[in-house]
Each structure stands twice: as C-alpha cells, then as structure tokens.
Amino acid sequence: MLETTGKNRDGPSSPFRGRPTQTVAYITRRGRMFLGKSDELLGSDALGPYRGRVNLVLTSPPFPLNTKKRYGNETGEDYIKWLCAFGPLIKQMLAPDGSIVIEMGNSWQPGAPVMSTLALKALLAFQEQSGFHLCQEFIWHNPARLPTPAQWVNVERVRVKDSFTRLWWLSRTVKPKANNKHVLQEYSSSMKDLLRRGTYNAGKRPSEHNIRPDSFLKNNGGAIPGNVLTLSNTSAGDAYQVYCRRHQIRPHPARMPVALAKFFIKFMTDPGDLVLDPFSGSNTTGAAAEDLERYWISIEASNEYVLGSRGRFDGRIRGVHN
Secondary structure (H helix, E strand, C coil): CEEECCCCCCCCCCCCCCCCCCCEEEEECCEEEEECCHHHHCCCHHHHHHCCCEEEEEECCCCCCCCCCCCCCCCCHHHHHHHHCHHHHHHCCEEEEEEEEEEECCCECCCCCCECCHHHHHHHHHHHHHCCEEEEEEEEECCCCCCCCHHHHHHCCCCCCCCEEEEEEEECCCCCCCCHHHHCECCCHHHHHHHHHCCCCCEECCCCCEECHHHHCCCCCCECCCCEEECCCCCCCCHHHHHHHHCCCCCCCCCCCHHHHHHHHHHHCCCCCEEEECCCCCCHHHHHHHHCCCEEEEEECCHHHHHHHHHHCCCCEEEEEC
16 A cells, blocks of 8 residues: 655645555655556546546557567557557546657667658548647657667668657647746847847848737747757766666666656646656656645556656655555
8 A cells, every 4th residue: 555654734625635556656745657558547446536636648659669668559550549549548538738748769660761751641540530630740859869770871881870850739729828937048148249239130021021020029938949959868876866876777778858748748737737747667657746736646567667756856755565
C-alpha cells in the first residue's frame, strides 16, 4: 500500500482529494505518478475523478522506429493503430479549452538513406480520427544531438545529422487556453537599442508590411518566441542522472529537456491547472509542472523508469509504495 509522509497539505483547489489507489507509485505536494499501462489506466476508475479537468496533455510517446527499443514501441502500420487508440482516451481527460502537445521524432527506412513518413502519418491519423484541431506545429532543435543515422552521416557521409523532433499542438476547440505573454523572451540587443533611442524608420517594407513606430517601439516586456525551439539536452550532472547512477538505475534513453516542458506548461496553463503525461518516462513533465506550481498526473509502465524518476523531485516526494 502507499505509505505517506507528513500531513496532507493539499488546498481546496487540489484535484487530489481522495485516498491514493494501489496504482500510485509516489505522490508529491502537487502530483501523482501512476505505475501501469496508460491505455488501461486512462479508462479506469483510478483516473475517473480527473476526466474533463486536464488543462494540458504534454507527452512524448514511443517513437515509430523500425526496430524495437527497451522502452517499448510498435513498428510500421501497427504504430498508427496503437497511437490512434489513445485519441478518445486522452480526449475525455481534457477540459473543454485544454490542449495536447505531442512530441514525435523521425525514423528512417531500414537499410537505406531514406526517411520514413510513418511519424507524419501517425500524427495526421491521431489528429483526424480524434477530431482535434492542429493549432500550431513546433520544432525542437537539439544542436548537441549525436550524428544519426550513423551509417549515412558518419560512415558514408551522404546525409547530415537528424537534429530535430516535431511537436504538434492539438486541441478540442479552435481557441484553447494559451497566452504567449507567459513565454516572452529577452529582447535582442538591437531591439533594446531601438527602445532606448525611441526612433525607428517606419514605412512599408519589401514584404509589404507597413511598420508603425508607435506599435513597433512599444516595450511589451520581451519578444514573442518563434515555433522553433533550440535547446540542448546534454547535461550528465543533473539531479535525475546523478540519482540514477547512485541507485544503479538505468536512465530513460529518450528524455525531454525540462526547459522544453516548462515552455509549453507556461504557455498553455496557469498555476493551479492540471497537467497530464500518459507516457512519462523519466517524468520530465511532472517535475516541470511541480516547479511551476501546476498539479500533475503521470503514467509510466516501466517500474525501473518510475524508480529513476524519483530523482527529479529532490526530497519533495511525500509518499511511495513499499
């Protein structure tokens, strides 16, 4: 059974009001990690209280690779059927103005320097069969990614390295909850100089945009980010990897950067909202949500990855299964 530590300090706005079920591996002040298969848990009574209350589903399911990996993945056309089966289950969890952000990597045809279109087909099928709207496509560019596929990049040198993944922002409604003021970036040095001078060469540009100085020179607190997000994911000394080494736990091989998860959580939710990751792996989503004062639910089928994910919470875990 679940052994808790300390008093229950959940406030009146907390979605976690009942006693944890046997499928809960650990809890924090704001979250619960469920151990089990997401296709079973999403339709179970254990997650019944949260249906229709999730503001953001942020997840990275196993990619549609051509070979099986330790963390589990379907291959070929079976992957499309497998992913699409989650559409109705995830849809019922969402609040009316909630969003889904789903990360999907690339794959290659076996034995040839030709990319597979399976990832795109899977995303399109997931979107269309579930009736979701595609709000925007994002690209996560990882400049530190190792050169792959090695045969075509390093050996034969007929391709360049594959260094990005897609993230599709989907929703039930055409106007889901979102605010780009929450993810503004620092102005460039040239923009800061313009704001200091207070003058700008206005007028029509070759693109036919008519620039008005009264709007362009307004200080909005930062620049609106683009939909290409450049983030490295190379740190070997973060708390998660240190914890895994100390406890001799094999870390998850495909981890999302915490900064990437925080970008979407800040963009599409407010403090006190509920975030769900049905394929949590090392539980980057839960840790990011905890840091940003959002409630979270994560699901992971591998007990080894659940054990390792505890390292992301640095003493904040309030109860664990024996």
